[in-house]
Amino acid sequence: MALDEIKIGGLGASRRRVEDNRFIRGKGNYIDDIVLPGMLHMEILRSPLAHARIRFIDVSAAWAIPGVRMVLTGDMLAARNLAWMPTLSYDTQAVLATDKVRFQGQEVACVVADDPYIAKDGCEAIVVDYEPLPPIVNPTQATAPDAPLIRDDKTGQDSNVVFDWEVGDREGTDRAFAQADVTSTIEMHYPRSHPSPIEACGSIADFNRATSKLTVYMTTQAPHIIRAAVALVAELPEHMIRIVSPDLGGGFGNKVPVYPGYVVSILASILLECPVKWIEDKSGNLISTGFGRDIYLKGEMALRNDGRILGVRMHTDSDHGAFFSDAQPSKFKIGLMHSAFSCYDIPAAHLTAQGVYTNKAPGGVAYRCSFRVTEAMYFQERMVQAAASDLGMDQAEFRRVNLVRDDDFPHRTPWGFLTDSGQYAKCLDLGLEAIGYEDFLRQKAQARQRGRLLGIGISTMTEPLGAGNSREYDILGIKMFDSAELKVHMTGKALLRTGAKTQGQGHETTWAQIVAHELGIPAEDVLVEEGDTDTAPFGMGTYASRSTPVAGAAVSMVSRKIRAKARKIAAHLLEVSEEDIDWELGRFSVRGAPDRGVTIQECAIAAYSNLPDGMEPGLENNAYYDPPNLTWPFACYIATVEVDPETGVWDVLRVVAVDDCGVRINPMIVEGQIMGGLTEAYAMANMQFITFDEDGNCIGSNYMDYLLPTAWETPGFELHEVVTPCPHHPIGAKGIGECATVGGPAAFVNAVIDAIGDTGVRNIDMPLLPDRVHEAITQGHDVSGAPPVKTE
């Protein structure tokens, strides 16, 4: 009688994805697939120099090319007060450069033409005369006494420092260090990396003078934030702005910020009164858009001889590029760096953080985990390995001694977060068993006698996902809740819309599964739509692994509102009072007489045809969800490697992942997220980074320099799970999309350091390129990867 939840595609079903039906046929609808009548094409001219004063710009030759319809420069924008735009972090960013260029690849001019080839011709015809200035490519240079001032446009800005921030208990931490048996210190750089979805950014702005409506198709992970930003920047009424985010060819944080290309395409459409399309090329994407990381750590740990951590000190110097334009909670200047060590029981901790401007691309700091959590967990797990090594203790045992225990929840973390659930030791033990820890240690010892270098790296962490509760989290003051709207049609089919925006995570499939779980309507009967601000309810978008924790919760809550109304309708149809109605999946019945019942579909038709007196018709509702806390998934990643001492090349032998993300809506999709994340973790540890030379040239501006792993290099992954339901999420789910990218890198790096352990080397900066590993082995010292690099 009762419905089989798996059969209707409910919670726990590895339901095949509905969005795939169009993708496998080549019928996705990505930004560059959209063609509007009379559409023109825009290209951007970028600065070849990292830091230079603009003497003059001559655009006359561009105008002379047949088919060029408009050439825009910073001066033209300045005349309309649009040369600068506000950022999501209370700073300003140049739309098109006026006075100076401040990073290589900065937007200098735009050409609008009949086709993109002509627009590119137009860009090439523009002459810009630059007076070069000394470039700054790291925090040391930025804070040197004689450093040139990058942001001389800002009144009151007399240095290159963006912020100084501190959090934690300074005195308590000093006391902990005074009592320590051993103090462990380590320094490292987490290099700049780029999310680099295969699809770059783009927009099509379509301003209709007759209706005053502006429609912008745009590669954005957060369409409603963009609508608000456009309303503020362009001073257009918000209800006359429609942002449509079509299918996205990946996002990973790259498609959250507002980029100059979007803004200029909008301005061009308003001026030309026709649709203007801007499609970014790969170099433009890599050289100018939201990056991740680029941060330096000085870490210290106060340790007792028995292995207990007494206290932690961290100082970070972060490189934000020329404009402070990342999106992050306004309360926290260095994001959630202070979520480090949340899985460990540590009495005292203190964090200081400085951010600086440099002559590098701005924005982002998000790449498959925003708000600096990725760096926090990497630093944490590298510090943990160094500490275990300093104590001469087994790295697994050191973690076991310090991990928060199952009966210690809710747990206040060293910097004040509240974690609420987890089985950390169980995850660690499962991982160790899966990898065959003791066996591997024996193999490693035997191999060492034959001159072979084997190593094992562990990374355990809990991270704050799903920003977030409105007490703490906002962007520009807007609280980070999310929303869902559900319309059940009279035949029992349904339309669900949320304020999130899928980029490959499979929302069209999984949101329907939550509705199926809550209402018993088969998932295939629920159409999911996102991304159009004229139809979707307001939401903060998809990033920070927040969709399931926030929008997913809203889907549950709106389904429950629908169920509550359907229950009243059922009572009416069954002619009993509401209190005498029982619910089982998909069906209401009379308590004590289970044969007398009505299905949710029968309630749906009744909502349009046979209502109790006085009830409002229809079966529709919406829900805005403000989560009571972040969700705290836990992960244990273990990698084994072999390092070739002759070349410094290292191969991954095995990767074991144990993830506890609470209840899994669609296990197939969750595993897909984990494997994708592990691949990006491996990429950052092994090959993928963007660096700069002394002249500020970006090394990594195309896929020949910016190395991404192919199927050939990427290791295989062995996945395991533990399920500790989230106590405050309606279906017990936690975020998962970013866990492996966050926790994974340290497992690989710890494994390589473990393999070369008796050289005395404490750190090699990522990526662990063969020449760096070789230098560490042969020279016996730490190897820095900080820019500038020598390019000869």
Next chain:
Amino acid sequence: MSTLFEEVRPSVAADDAVPVRRVELTVNGERRAADVEPRLLLAHLLRNGFRLTGTHTGCDTTNCGACTVLYDGVPVKSCTMFAVQADGHEVLTVEGLATASELHPIQEGFKDEHGLQCGFCTPGMMLAAKALLEENPNPSEDEIRWELSGNLCRCTGYQNIVKAVMWAADKLGANAESDGAGDAGDDAGGEG
């Protein structure tokens, strides 16, 4: 026909200075023709001229493989070929994989094994896989990983892509066997 090429033809008063070449090619089994600038890339002719937008352009430097099509049966990166080079040749794009009624086993495999997430690399990945399976109907995991190493995916971590190709190999093998039982002369392609 003229609107078909609106996107790719320089529309500036049919500027006499811009040379145009006639290309004739077979796309997904259909004869197509276009007047194009010699510098027009094949990917752009397919996407904008013929509106076959399943062929994606990712990197512009022949690295990512999102634009992979089969050119006389061989995978090529259509963002680094001129349209005029395809004159007289046969091109297969993702839109030519399925028949009206039936998906290609590679498409089924990608869906069933969750071999895609955002879907952007998928068309190129599937066409590279098709060429691989025609060459080697029973590839090992290593062979699949090597043969697909010209196509980048940022979402999946490749493990499920490998499974998808193996799924397709099994299905194509089973199809060939049943075809062989029924009609010994039939092609094992299953593409129709």
